[in-house]
Amino acid sequence: MSKLTLVWVQSISCNGNAHSFLNHPELFSILSHFELLYHPVLDTPYGLTELIESEIPCDILILEGSFKAEGVVKVGVEILPVIESYAKRAEHIITAGTCATFGGVFKQYDPTHITGFCFDEEERVSRYDSYASKLISLPGCPIHPKWLSYVLMMLAQGISIPLDHLHRPQELYGITVHTGCTRNEYFEWKVDTKGWGLKEGCLFYENGCQAPYTRGSCNKILWNDISSKTIVGTPCFGCTEPSFPKTALFHTKTNMGIPATMPLGVPRRAYLTATGIAKSFKIKRLEERVVEYEV
Amino acid sequence: MQIKQLIEKIEGEAELDFTLSHGRVEDVTINFGFYRGIEEILVGKHLLDALVITPRVCGICNHAHLIASVRAIEDGYQKAGVEVALSPKAKGIREFTLSCELIQNHMKWFYLTILPQLERLVGAETGENYALKASYLSSTITKALALFAGQWPHSSYAVPGGVTCDPTYVEVMQAQSLLDETIRFFEEVVIGMPFECYLARDKALHLQEIAGDFGRLLGLMEREGMGEVGQSHDRFIVFGEEIFFRSGKSMATTVSGVDVRYVEEAIQQGSYAKAVSYKQRLYEVGPLARAMVAKEPMVKSLHKYYKDSLLTRIFSRVHEVVRLLDYSKTLLQNLRLDEPSATLPTLPKLDSLEGVGVVEAARGSLIHRTRVVEGHITQYDIIVPTQWNLSHGNALERGIAIEAMVGSETIEKASFIFKSFDICSVCTTQ
Numbered sequence: 001m002s003k004l005t006l007v008w009v010q011s012i013s014c015n016g017n018a019h020s021f022l023n024h025p026e027l028f029s030i031l032s033h034f035e036l037l038y039h040p041v042l043d044t045p046y047g048l049t050e051l052i053e054s055e056i057p058c059d060i061l062i063l064e065g066s067f068k069a070e071g072v073v074k075v076g077v078e079i080l081p082v083i084e085s086y087a088k089r090a091e092h093i094i095t096a097g098t099c100a101t102f103g104g105v106f107k108q109y110d111p112t113h114i115t116g117f118c119f120d121e122e123e124r125v126s127r128y129d130s131y132a133s134k135l136i137s138l139p140g141c142p143i144h145p146k147w148l149s150y151v152l153m154m155l156a157q158g159i160s161i162p163l164d165h166l167h168r169p170q171e172l173y174g175i176t177v178h179t180g181c182t183r184n185e186y187f188e189w190k191v192d193t194k195g196w197g198l199k200e201g202c203l204f205y206e207n208g209c210q211a212p213y214t215r216g217s218c219n220k221i222l223w224n225d226i227s228s229k230t231i232v233g234t235p236c237f238g239c240t241e242p243s244f245p246k247t248a249l250f251h252t253k254t255n256m257g258i259p260a261t262m263p264l265g266v267p268r269r270a271y272l273t274a275t276g277i278a279k280s281f282k283i284k285r286l287e288e289r290v291v292e293y294e295v
Numbered sequence: 296m297q298i299k300q301l302i303e304k305i306e307g308e309a310e311l312d313f314t315l316s317h318g319r320v321e322d323v324t325i326n327f328g329f330y331r332g333i334e335e336i337l338v339g340k341h342l343l344d345a346l347v348i349t350p351r352v353c354g355i356c357n358h359a360h361l362i363a364s365v366r367a368i369e370d371g372y373q374k375a376g377v378e379v380a381l382s383p384k385a386k387g388i389r390e391f392t393l394s395c396e397l398i399q400n401h402m403k404w405f406y407l408t409i410l411p412q413l414e415r416l417v418g419a420e421t422g423e424n425y426a427l428k429a430s431y432l433s434s435t436i437t438k439a440l441a442l443f444a445g446q447w448p449h450s451s452y453a454v455p456g457g458v459t460c461d462p463t464y465v466e467v468m469q470a471q472s473l474l475d476e477t478i479r480f481f482e483e484v485v486i487g488m489p490f491e492c493y494l495a496r497d498k499a500l501h502l503q504e505i506a507g508d509f510g511r512l513l514g515l516m517e518r519e520g521m522g523e524v525g526q527s528h529d530r531f532i533v534f535g536e537e538i539f540f541r542s543g544k545s546m547a548t549t550v551s552g553v554d555v556r557y558v559e560e561a562i563q564q565g566s567y568a569k570a571v572s573y574k575q576r577l578y579e580v581g582p583l584a585r586a587m588v589a590k591e592p593m594v595k596s597l598h599k600y601y602k603d604s605l606l607t608r609i610f611s612r613v614h615e616v617v618r619l620l621d622y623s624k625t626l627l628q629n630l631r632l633d634e635p636s637a638t639l640p641t642l643p644k645l646d647s648l649e650g651v652g653v654v655e656a657a658r659g660s661l662i663h664r665t666r667v668v669e670g671h672i673t674q675y676d677i678i679v680p681t682q683w684n685l686s687h688g689n690a691l692e693r694g695i696a697i698e699a700m701v702g703s704e705t706i707e708k709a710s711f712i713f714k715s716f717d718i719c720s721v722c723t724t725q
Contacts, residue, residue: 010307012329012331013354013721014331014351014352014353014354014357014721015306015307015353015354015355015721016351016353016354016357016448016449017354018354019354019355019448020354020448022403022429022430022433022434023430023433023434023437023447024430024434025430025431025434027430027434028424028426028427028430040303040304040307041304041407042304042407042426043304043407043411043426047301047303048301048303048308049301071329072328072329073328073329074308074328075301075308075310105333105336105348105351106331106332106336108336109331109332109333109335109336110332141351141449142354142448142449194640195637195640195641196454196456196457196458196459196636196637196639196640197385197454197457197458197459197460197461197635197636197637198461198636199461199463223441223445223446223447224434224437224438224440224441224446224447225438226438226441226442226469227441227442227444227445227446228445228446229445229446229450229451229452230445231445232442232443232444232445232452232459232460232461233452233459233460233461233636234445234450234451234452234459234460237347237451239449245344245347245348247339247340247341247344248340248341248343248344249341249343249344249346249347249451250341250343250344250346250454251341291463293632293633294633295633
């Protein structure tokens with residue numbers, strides 16, 4: 001059986017998704033299942049000029065960056081019509097990263113005209129209907145290299161991928177970033193962190209952490225195979241979400257002292273009841289430092 | 296004769312318009328495709344949001360943007376009278392993660408760009424998959440980075456007063472072991488000699504002694520006379536003070552002080568990239584500049600013979616990796632985990648602040664300027680290293696990279712010289 005052909009094209013981007021994928025420790029084993037015909041960084045049989053001027057075979061089209069109808073010119077040519085011509089021929093389209101999926105950071109420069117390929121934040125754009133049948137959304141700023149690789153492997157093996165209403169694979173986005181966070185005990189017992197730079201305490205109450213209502217597997221399939229934002233005390237900024245980036249990212253917005261946004265799907269009343277009970281106990285162990293170094 | 300040449304597979308793309316005359320490059324114009332407006336996106340946001348937004352300027356030097364933006368905020372607080380004192384631990388961790396990013400960048404440039412392109416240029420292709428080596432080195436060293444910063448690319452773990460992480464020695468041991476793995480690979484594959492031997496040679500190192508892929512590259516470059524081409528204005532500038540980098544400017548044989556206040560940006564006709572100068576003069580930034588300003592013996596001795604040639608420029612970047620790996624080892628050994636990670640638990644509220652953050656990014660000095668009123672950004676200014684090296688020039692002289700390319704016999708050679716500056720298109724047109 002011949003290998004599926006792969007074409008990776010950029011629009012308005014920072015190159016972060018390309019570099020994130022280059023960090024995949026099994027990158028070339030993954031790529032050995034495909035014929036990579038064009039990539040913005042890796043050496044490929046075709047260059048950008050050939051990509052634009054001719055029709056390179058393309059079974060899987062990977063898109064990086066956000067889109068604008070006019071003004072994104074490469075080699076003297078508007079890139080969006082070129083991308084659409086590949087999208088029409090492709091069997092699968094993967095939007096790699098939040099920019100390509102929902103618009104992302106770069107959308108904010110011109111919110112009316114810059115969008116994702118098929119979505120403008122959560123709204124479908126007119127292109128959606130043409131490509132919906134073959135669209136897979138892999139948001140994340142940047143994309144998680146492993147998530148992309150597993151989806152590519154599934155496509156190579158013809159496995160059907162269950163998707164949600166925004167075309168995200170349920171296996172990767174069916175859980176929240178909160179799942180697997182090393183600070184879960186502190187969340188359960190409502191123990192807030194006492195400041196930046198501590199391994200103890202939850203970042204949800206004051207420090208802006210969006211993990212309980214952000215879809216993604218960051219704390220299940222770790223970053224760089226070893227870590228995640230919340231593990232190192234950085235709040236989750238909701239970078240996989242259509243709304244990324246919001247503002248005041250290091251602060252939790254509250255209503256009468258309660259986080260304004262509830263954990264995904266949890267009714268406010270349920271949250272208040274559960275936290276009221278959890279908070280009424282003082283768990284000494286969770287108030288102490290995990291490790292005491294002798295000075 | 297005018298020839299248009301697309302330069303791709305750098306960080307983004309650039310278009311060069313060459314003017315050829317009598318079989319040599321006479322002039323070059325550098326153009327970049329589009330503008331993304333990060334500075335405008337930041338206006339109106341909360342001051343700390345810069346720590347999340349600015350790394351998104353660039354997929355390959357995002358961490359340097361984070362450090363520049365946190366320093367800009369810290370500088371603003373200091374100027375407003377709030378003391379910001381980093382613990383040695385926080386300072387060490389920031390230096391470590393920055394070093395990892397530089398190593399990642401330089402080795403990708405070496406294996407994805409320079410070595411394969413040189414082989415192609417001089418007809419000495421081996422057909423080896425160098426990208427495999429690039430990916431191995433990059434994934435190993437960024438894994439060490441992620442132990443402290445959570446992830447690479449696009450971490451936001453540096454906050455005013457320190458870092459968000461609170462590592463144990465378990466993390467430090469993992470980082471050490473990943474660093475050792477990188478060093479081992481470097482010894483066996485990149486330089487083909489023990490680290491200690493390389494470092495102990497100091498200026499007495501003969502290029503012929505270096506083996507491995509770096510040795511192969513140097514051999515090909517010497518054979519092709521690349522110590523004689525690619526020279527520019529031989530003038531260097533560094534603003535960052537960290538790791539073993541020292542700020543200053545180097546001209547002829549003297550190194551003197553610099554003040555970031557004299558850095559000027561100017562709009563260039565027909566380009567989205569702004570030009571940068573220091574007191575109206577153009578300077579080269581990057582590893583060669585850092586080595587010249589810090590009077591790094593090995594680079595200085597090479598410079599004595601070959602000036603700011605292609606050979607010296609390329610040598611400096613790989614040489615910097617050896618020194619960064621060595622320095623990073625010491626950084627990890629010296630970390631004292633009983634020290635605080637962050638020293639400003641809550642940020643004092645100020646009516647307004649204005650600060651400048653400087654960092655040595657992979658390609659040279661990176662400068663962020665922030666202006667904040669009532670907690671919100673009113674102006675943000677980013678000056679990236681590639682702007683220094685790629686400016687069009689002024690009435691008095693040509694831009695740094697243009698001067699280096701002028702006189703080349705072929706467009707292919709000129710393009711290779713261009714890439715020796717490790718071009719970042721996405722940074723340049725933020």
